[in-house]
Amino acid sequence: MATNETCKELLLDNQLCFALYSTSLMMTKVYKPLLQELGLTYPQYLAMMVLWERDGITVGEISTRLLTDPGSLTPLLKRLEAEGLLTRTRSTKDERVVELRLTDKGRAMQEQAKRVPACILTATELGLDELGSLKSELVALRNSLQKAV
Template structure:
């Protein structure tokens, strides 16, 4: 027995599916570029935060990445094992873990500078178009954040 779907429930009409499937494909485009750097996509995001703000805490990086600090611990341990960062307990509060780039982590920044141009080329869009889309998505994220 076949169910006749209403237009509101057709998969191709769903904004959430367009966003989800685009995100999946975006990470697939990133994958070979990041493999050359020895990073996964989540590790790349964490490294970008550290390249902007070296010497931050796990809580601060968690806030920037909109994730739970506990879920970052395995990722950060792997970055430390790879020699990209150090994790040390704060002298002021031993519950706080501070993150610092190593020389190898700073050197990786130079290698990663080619990634954005590759991603831009893969999108087939101009930087202006992507900036506009990013601004819309950030606004949407803000609205959704208020709803949860």
């Protein structure tokens, strides 16, 4: 079936959303073997990075940081707790609030994870300046899209 030339705006390869989506898929595939060595999925890795930045935060805070719904994080956090990487406890000030704290095992994993960013940098075949510029542009795009929703 021939492509209708009048619908160039609907060609898959002309879509920014597909470029972002397919790049995200490839990025996740590059991360997968690196994270398997740590015993983490990509979403778990993101949660652990937030906790390595700031231990002792609430589920709501980590949800905000990851731009996700707190309810969708609960199963992920329960699995990390079952693996002995963090603890989830109710706040003594407000029992509706769940606080997250890294265990010794969770803190120790940070040392193992330090090699992941260098592996990703190598896979991108970009220099640090190029990667920094690209990240800045993507964050600006994300921020604009966030305002639109």
